[in-house]
Amino acid sequence: MMAAVTLVIAGQRNLFAVVILFGIYSFLMATVLVALDAVDVAMTEASVGAGISTVLMLSALHLSKGVEIKPLHKPLLPLLVAVATGAALVYGTLGLPAFSDPDAPIHRHVVPRYIHDGPRETGVPNIVTAVLASYRGYDTLGETTVVFTAGIGVIALLRRVRRRKQGGRA
Amino acid sequence: MKDYLVLRVIAKLMIPFILLFALYVQFHSDFGPGGGFQAGVITAAAIIFYAIIFGLPAARAVVPDRLVETMVAGGVLLYAGVGVAGLLLGGNYLDYFVLGRDPVAGQHRGIFWVEVGVLVTVAGVMLKIFYMFADRGLDTEDDA
Numbered sequence: 001m002m003a004a005v006t007l008v009i010a011g012q013r014n015l016f017a018v019v020i021l022f023g024i025y026s027f028l029m030a031t032v033l034v035a036l037d038a039v040d041v042a043m044t045e046a047s048v049g050a051g052i053s054t055v056l057m058l059s060a061l062h063l064s065k066g067v068e069i070k071p072l073h074k075p076l077l078p079l080l081v082a083v084a085t086g087a088a089l090v091y092g093t094l095g096l097p098a099f100s101d102p103d104a105p106i107h108r109h110v111v112p113r114y115i116h117d118g119p120r121e122t123g124v125p126n127i128v129t130a131v132l133a134s135y136r137g138y139d140t141l142g143e144t145t146v147v148f149t150a151g152i153g154v155i156a157l158l159r160r161v162r163r164r165k166q167g168g169r170a
Numbered sequence: 171m172k173d174y175l176v177l178r179v180i181a182k183l184m185i186p187f188i189l190l191f192a193l194y195v196q197f198h199s200d201f202g203p204g205g206g207f208q209a210g211v212i213t214a215a216a217i218i219f220y221a222i223i224f225g226l227p228a229a230r231a232v233v234p235d236r237l238v239e240t241m242v243a244g245g246v247l248l249y250a251g252v253g254v255a256g257l258l259l260g261g262n263y264l265d266y267f268v269l270g271r272d273p274v275a276g277q278h279r280g281i282f283w284v285e286v287g288v289l290v291t292v293a294g295v296m297l298k299i300f301y302m303f304a305d306r307g308l309d310t311e312d313d314a
């Protein structure tokens with residue numbers, strides 16, 4: 001079903017339909033993540049992918065024309081690059097351990113300690129929260145800083161445009 | 171969109187529940203899925219919903235630009251401040267064990283404030299980006 005949505009997105013020229021289809025794609029992705037038991041990630045996907053980014057795309061659409069223009073050249077080279085990259089990624093997944101394999105390296109390093117000692121050490125039953133906020137606190141601090149930097153970047157970019165339009169300092 | 175009665179009534183009915191759900195996702199994240207990031211996005215979504223239905227000036231009256239910009243920086247500072255508080259109380263940076271009477275209480279307190287920091291920054295950034303985009307739309311309409 002997701003593949004079908006992707007094909008329709010690629011073929012569609014009406015940008016409004018593309019934005020809505022992206023939202024549908026994100027919701028499908030969220031259901032896949034729920035099926036994989038990654039509820040936290042699914043929640044993020046649904047709220048960010050389907051919610052906020054749809055709104056932002058719509059407001060960006062408001063500033064541009066509603067229909068994508070015809071490409072000037074044949075899309076053969078980009079298609080070739082995309083297929084080659086996809087094939088390389090699929091080839092890479094062949095080397096990964098099988099899904100939910102308990103002997104996979106990632107499950108044998110620090111994960112047993114998080115699962116056994118996490119609830120006792122932090123008093124938080126949800127291991128995802130315990131890892132994100134406590135054991136990997138530095139990483140989450142870095143992520144928050146990334147969000148902060150992105151916001152500052154957008155402010156810096158869009159503010160200057162607006163000031164120039166009002167004829168601020170010329 | 172201000173003239174559609176159905177949209178206005180539904181929005182007024184739903185926004186309190188969306189905000190409540192955001193708080194639930196935030197403070198129940200110890201036990202269920204969710205956390206600061208998701209709660210921040212849901213909070214921002216509630217206010218964006220309000221802005222879409224009632225107009226940008228109405229949303230700006232509720233959540234002014236100044237507050238949003240303070241939130242963007244304040245959340246990161248709060249997060250980093252929890253780390254500094256750990257340092258001052260004699261632990262390592264971002265070490266929560268020293269924040270409470272016993273290690274588990276300290277962990278709870280540390281995770282709580284850190285998640286609040288994430289919520290504040292994420293909600294602030296999302297809102298700020300939306301305000302920026304919506305503002306530009308207004309500008310181009312004025313020019314045309």
